[in-house]
Amino acid sequence: MIRLSGVSHSFDGVHALDGIDLEVGEHEFVAVIGRSGCGKSTLLRLVAGLLTPSHGRILVAGSPVTRPRRDVSVMFQRPALLPWRTVLANVLLPIEVFGLGDHRERAHELLELAGLGGFEQRRPHELSGGMQQRVSLCRSLIQSPRVMLMDEPFSALDAITRTELSLELQRVQLAQPRAVMFVTHSIDEAVLLADRIVVLSPRPGRIHRVVEVGLARPRALGQVELDAVSRELRGLLVTA
Numbered sequence: 001m002i003r004l005s006g007v008s009h010s011f012d013g014v015h016a017l018d019g020i021d022l023e024v025g026e027h028e029f030v031a032v033i034g035r036s037g038c039g040k041s042t043l044l045r046l047v048a049g050l051l052t053p054s055h056g057r058i059l060v061a062g063s064p065v066t067r068p069r070r071d072v073s074v075m076f077q078r079p080a081l082l083p084w085r086t087v088l089a090n091v092l093l094p095i096e097v098f099g100l101g102d103h104r105e106r107a108h109e110l111l112e113l114a115g116l117g118g119f120e121q122r123r124p125h126e127l128s129g130g131m132q133q134r135v136s137l138c139r140s141l142i143q144s145p146r147v148m149l150m151d152e153p154f155s156a157l158d159a160i161t162r163t164e165l166s167l168e169l170q171r172v173q174l175a176q177p178r179a180v181m182f183v184t185h186s187i188d189e190a191v192l193l194a195d196r197i198v199v200l201s202p203r204p205g206r207i208h209r210v211v212e213v214g215l216a217r218p219r220a221l222g223q224v225e226l227d228a229v230s231r232e233l234r235g236l237l238v239t240a
């Protein structure tokens with residue numbers, strides 16, 4: 001579903017990424033980890049069409065990425081909700097941007113599933129950080145994307161809310177699998193959620209190793225089977 005071939009990117013002399021070759025299958029969840037500054041966000045922004053690679057090619061569903069598109073949703077660390085819009089209107093934003101017709105019923109359904117039934121007419125400032133990030137998750141699902149790009153989506157949340165949302169994402173992915181690229185600093189989150197984990201090495205960002213997780217789902221945080229993979233990843237991050 002996502003194919004990167006020989007992708008490199010530089011910002012005014014900063015060589016951020018070099019020679020990235022990566023494929024993500026239609027239903028595959030790929031986590032990307034690596035030290036701060038190794039190019040994880042840059043990689044995601046390139047796939048999102050928010051940046052154009054200096055070299056190489058990126059295809060989504062067989063067509064080159066040239067700009068943000070309706071079959072690709074992006075979720076960032078901060079929920080980035082529009083403060084003057086209600087929760088419902090925030091969820092419907094991509095529908096308006098891409099001119100997709102009436103999705104109000106679907107928006108209500110998603111908000112209900114996310115535990116936000118009854119909050120549709122509230123403004124973002126009336127919600128907790130975790131609730132706002134749930135709204136952001138609903139907004140990234142409303143356009144029925146084939147690809148979800150997530151850049152540290154839960155890292156600004158407290159530990160309990162973060163765990164809850166990770167498990168919610170696992171449920172969403174099990175119910176309706178998509179191609180996901182998920183950037184995180186949390187090894188535990190990566191092992192909980194991913195089919196494969198890409199470890200980037202820094203300066204310039206290169207693929208250091210790709211680790212297959214290969215454990216049955218649903219998974220639970222603290223499950224002993226996850227420990228061996230976590231240990232392997234810790235070792236790889238030291239040598240990256």
Ligand SMILES: Nc1ncnc2c1ncn2[C@@H]1O[C@H](COP(=O)(O)OP(=O)(O)OP(=O)(O)O)[C@@H](O)[C@H]1O
Binds near residue numbers: 011016035036037038
């Ligand atoms: N807009 C920009 N202009 C110039 N340099 C940039 C820009 N964005 C990123 N960089 C540089 O590119 C490199 C990779 O940055 P990037 O944000 O992709 O790393 P990251 O792995 O996501 O970091 P973190 O884990 O800290 O979020 C860094 O050296 C950074 O300084």
